[in-house]
Amino acid sequence: MGRIDETIDAIGEGIDLSPETVPFNLSMMNPFDRGLVSYSSPNKPTVELCLDKVGTHNLWFRRVHQFSYGGIPVIIDVHRHFMPKVLFERYGALNKPTWRHQEPTLEFTFYHKLYEVDRQLQDMDEAGIDIAVLNLAQWSLKGIEMCRLINDSIAAVVKEHPDRFIGCVHLPLEDTKASLEELHRGLGLGLRAWAILSSFLDITLDDERMSPIYDEVSRLKLPIVMHASLLPKGAESAYTIGRSLARGYDISGAALRIIYKVFQKWPDLQFILPHMGGVLPMMKGRVMAFFEPPPELGFKLEYPEDIRPLPKTLNELQATGAIPYFNKLFDKLYFDTGGACGWMPAMQAAVNAYLPEQIIFGTDYPMEIHTGKDKKWFIDNIKAMDIPAKNKELIFSGNLKRIFGLKG
Numbered sequence: 001m002g003r004i005d006e007t008i009d010a011i012g013e014g015i016d017l018s019p020e021t022v023p024f025n026l027s028m029m030n031p032f033d034r035g036l037v038s039y040s041s042p043n044k045p046t047v048e049l050c051l052d053k054v055g056t057h058n059l060w061f062r063r064v065h066q067f068s069y070g071g072i073p074v075i076i077d078v079h080r081h082f083m084p085k086v087l088f089e090r091y092g093a094l095n096k097p098t099w100r101h102q103e104p105t106l107e108f109t110f111y112h113k114l115y116e117v118d119r120q121l122q123d124m125d126e127a128g129i130d131i132a133v134l135n136l137a138q139w140s141l142k143g144i145e146m147c148r149l150i151n152d153s154i155a156a157v158v159k160e161h162p163d164r165f166i167g168c169v170h171l172p173l174e175d176t177k178a179s180l181e182e183l184h185r186g187l188g189l190g191l192r193a194w195a196i197l198s199s200f201l202d203i204t205l206d207d208e209r210m211s212p213i214y215d216e217v218s219r220l221k222l223p224i225v226m227h228a229s230l231l232p233k234g235a236e237s238a239y240t241i242g243r244s245l246a247r248g249y250d251i252s253g254a255a256l257r258i259i260y261k262v263f264q265k266w267p268d269l270q271f272i273l274p275h276m277g278g279v280l281p282m283m284k285g286r287v288m289a290f291f292e293p294p295p296e297l298g299f300k301l302e303y304p305e306d307i308r309p310l311p312k313t314l315n316e317l318q319a320t321g322a323i324p325y326f327n328k329l330f331d332k333l334y335f336d337t338g339g340a341c342g343w344m345p346a347m348q349a350a351v352n353a354y355l356p357e358q359i360i361f362g363t364d365y366p367m368e369i370h371t372g373k374d375k376k377w378f379i380d381n382i383k384a385m386d387i388p389a390k391n392k393e394l395i396f397s398g399n400l401k402r403i404f405g406l407k408g
């Protein structure tokens with residue numbers, strides 16, 4: 001086996017790997033441990049080592065990066081967008097207040113705050129948001145070169161402000177090989193989550209083409225930050241139907257594909273769904289009413305013959321023992337609080353439908369909530385909700401800290 005410390009020196013790129021920073025003996029690590037190993041201690045940055053490839057004789061550290069933040073983060077925004085300025089130039093959107101771009105598979109509104117990092121930070125400060133998770137998943141549809149550009153740009157923002165931003169890696173899912181390579185390259189840049197769409201052209205989340213990527217993301221224990229597909233299959237643009245309604249349906253459909261199919265093979269994947277899960281705060285009851293446990297769970301529900309194909313009431317579901325099986329799957333999903341521009345009836349519906357451990361603060365800034373003032377207004381409204389203080393802490397940062405392994 002090659003000496004681990006030599007390998008790290010080769011790719012450490014100036015990161016402090018002294019015993020004070022990494023206070024455990026690297027040479028003692030089991031060479032057959034694969035995936036993320038992290039270490040943190042009070043007053044020191046968290047250090048993560050990603051073991052990429054383990055062979056009989058060699059061990060490589062694919063990535064070493066540090067993540068640190070000033071103080072204890074209290075509010076983290078999981079749904080935030082950054083777009084490189086070069087794309088504004090490329091699409092003729094520079095120096096315009098907004099610019100609506102439409103093509104058959106992608107509709108997008110260019111908005112200058114997308115690339116204005118300083119403005120984003122000012123708005124975060126005004127709202128009291130400590131950290132934001134950046135993605136531009138919508139544009140990952142445009143192929144490997146676009147994904148590389150987005151990943152490089154977001155990684156540069158994170159590198160400039162490591163205490164304020166976490167970045168997501170974007171993958172061209174139509175090309176599995178390129179996706180896997182870009183996944184590793186993105187992690188090497190310090191990106192810490194995978195940004196996906198609720199559906200990716202003709203690829204839905206239960207598509208077999210996703211399997212190699214799920215394998216790798218599961219192995220690496222990467223959180224998955226989902227974004228609404230901007231123009232889902234079958235959606236129309238008339239009367240804002242695509243933007244206001246169709247995206248919610250697509251997100252909710254993605255949730256069921258995960259529950260019924262993806263979780264059977266990769267039960268530990270951590271999906272953070274956007275827009276409070278789309279229509280699920282309202283429709284979760286109907287989803288339950290039709291619930292049939294996937295055969296892989298090894299449990300067949302014996303519904304009475306005369307109601308078998310009908311939706312079931314909660315009493316009927318409980319009588320057959322279906323609820324624990326449904327909850328076992330559904331409660332593993334996470335939902336961000338974006339999607340309703342801070343409209344509190346939707347937030348209340350999410351709180352009613354989901355566990356506090358499932359809800360994660362997100363604003364969809366700058367697309368959905370545009371200013372620090374309005375973000376603060378949304379935050380203050382959540383703070384004023386009639387729910388326990390510990391649940392608010394989970395929503396504002398506790399759940400995301402747990403998922404990302406953040407300390408504090």
Ligand SMILES: [Zn+2]
Pocket residue numbers: 079081227364367
């Ligand atoms: Zn968004």
